Amino acid sequence: xxxxxxxxxxxxxxxxxxxxxxxxxxxxxxxxxxxxxxxxxxxxxxxxxxxxxxxxxxxxxxxxxxxxxxxxxxxxxxxxxxxxxxxxxxxxxxx
Numbered sequence: 388x389x390x391x392x393x394x395x396x397x398x399x400x401x402x403x404x405x406x407x408x409x410x411x412x413x414x415x416x417x418x419x420x421x422x423x424x425x426x427x428x429x430x431x432x433x434x435x436x437x438x439x440x441x442x443x444x445x446x447x448x449x450x451x452x453x454x455x456x457x458x459x460x461x462x463x464x465x466x467x468x469x470x471x472x473x474x475x476x477x478x479x480x481x482x
Contacts, residue, residue: 428475
């Protein structure tokens with residue numbers, strides 16, 4: 388690994404895209420997002436560079452779903468991801 392530290396971003400982007408179909412790639416990213424939520428108990432942050440790509444993927448798919456452009460087989464899976472995200476939603480400690 389050339390002494391280089393592997394980051395979450397590297398792992399998220401580092402999927403072997405050449406051997407995967409679009410559906411397999413989407414499913415792998417969905418599973419990584421699920422794993423991230425269950426491990427960290429929060430959504431990916433835009434302020435942490437290693438998490439930005441996952442957050443961008445999340446937001447892009449949410450926009451597609453809201454516009455009705457997300458593939459039907461992915462809608463239900465993405466709704467599960469959103470529900471899990473709501474479970475770990477940030478709560479303002481000062482209220």
